Amino acid sequence: MSDRQTKHKTADQEPVISVRGLVNRFGDNVVHDNLNLDVLPGEILGIVGGSGSGKSVLLRSIVGLKRPDEGRVEVFGQALDSLDSQQRSQMERRFGVLFQRGALFSSLNLQENIALPLIEHARLSRSDAEYLARVKLSLVGLPASAALQSPESLSGGMVKRAALARALALDPDVLFLDEPTAGLDPISAAAFDELLVTLRDALRFSVFLVTHDLDTLYSSCDRVAVISQKRVLAAGTLDEIAATQDDWVQAYFHGPRGRAAQQAASTHHLQE
Numbered sequence: 674m675s676d677r678q679t680k681h682k683t684a685d686q687e688p689v690i691s692v693r694g695l696v697n698r699f700g701d702n703v704v705h706d707n708l709n710l711d712v713l714p715g716e717i718l719g720i721v722g723g724s725g726s727g728k729s730v731l732l733r734s735i736v737g738l739k740r741p742d743e744g745r746v747e748v749f750g751q752a753l754d755s756l757d758s759q760q761r762s763q764m765e766r767r768f769g770v771l772f773q774r775g776a777l778f779s780s781l782n783l784q785e786n787i788a789l790p791l792i793e794h795a796r797l798s799r800s801d802a803e804y805l806a807r808v809k810l811s812l813v814g815l816p817a818s819a820a821l822q823s824p825e826s827l828s829g830g831m832v833k834r835a836a837l838a839r840a841l842a843l844d845p846d847v848l849f850l851d852e853p854t855a856g857l858d859p860i861s862a863a864a865f866d867e868l869l870v871t872l873r874d875a876l877r878f879s880v881f882l883v884t885h886d887l888d889t890l891y892s893s894c895d896r897v898a899v900i901s902q903k904r905v906l907a908a909g910t911l912d913e914i915a916a917t918q919d920d921w922v923q924a925y926f927h928g929p930r931g932r933a934a935q936q937a938a939s940t941h942h943l944q945e
């Protein structure tokens with residue numbers, strides 16, 4: 674077990690998110706069938722599975738964008754479907770979401786993009802919101818000069834950081850990230866992974882991280898949940914998952930890319 678996995682051992686704590694018996698269908702397409710999952714306080718939980726296995730739909734069910742056909746989603750001990758609209762919007766303020774194609778508004782500069790949720794949800798004045806937006810931009814490692822730049826003028830890595838700053842705008846308790854390193858070069862992706870761990874260590878939020886990126890799993894995640902056959906096939910530390918006797922898991926973690934990611938992670942730990 675790696676240092677990271679022992680450091681954030683949280684299995685005896687109450688989950689911040691608990692999903693039980695989840696069923697999601699689109700017409701005849703059953704995406705989830707009796708899916709169960711817990712997200713523990715302060716952990717970075719990686720969600721992996723084949724293309725179309727239902728990772729994004731799971732994320733959408735938890736944040737309330739897709740009403741489950743059956744089952745129960747509890748967040749901070751409250752069932753999502755029991756909340757009235759005011760309680761729901763209070764709950765949503767505790768979530769930060771970075772969608773797969775979580776584009777920033779191209780007509781707004783970065784500072785305005787990040788100020789938007791602060792003005793809309795926290796009812797801050799424009800000048801206070803823009804001040805806080807600049808603080809968030811610096812938190813994710815962007816230079817002060819980025820505040821007035823448009824998203825289109827930035828590199829992919831900087832856009833992801835800015836989108837992360839927007840997801841962090843309202844100081845969330847749980848951060849949902851859908852493929853945050855997709856499309857980034859390996860160096861930018863590694864820097865993003867490192868940033869995520871640093872921010873989680875400092876701010877203590879929990880992270881629900883959908884990813885295909887094996888390097889991200891090895892460098893950032895405390896636990897991993899594998900979605901396969903419409904449910905969570907296995908959830909645990911990387912060591913536990915890698916030992917799971919399942920063809921998809923074996924091919925994923927013990928194929929050439931899995932071995933390379935594991936090797937890179939152990940070299941990195943030795944250098945620390």
Ligand SMILES: Nc1ncnc2c1ncn2[C@@H]1O[C@H](COP(=O)(O)OP(=O)(O)OP(=O)(O)O)[C@@H](O)[C@H]1O
Binds near residue numbers: 722730
């Ligand atoms: N709005 C929708 N209407 C109909 N079907 C949908 C909708 N959203 C998702 N699906 C279907 O649900 C299934 C799961 O999709 P989802 O996007 O969650 O997969 P995923 O695991 O995130 O895939 P990927 O790794 O490729 O992003 C797919 O078969 C998809 O076609």
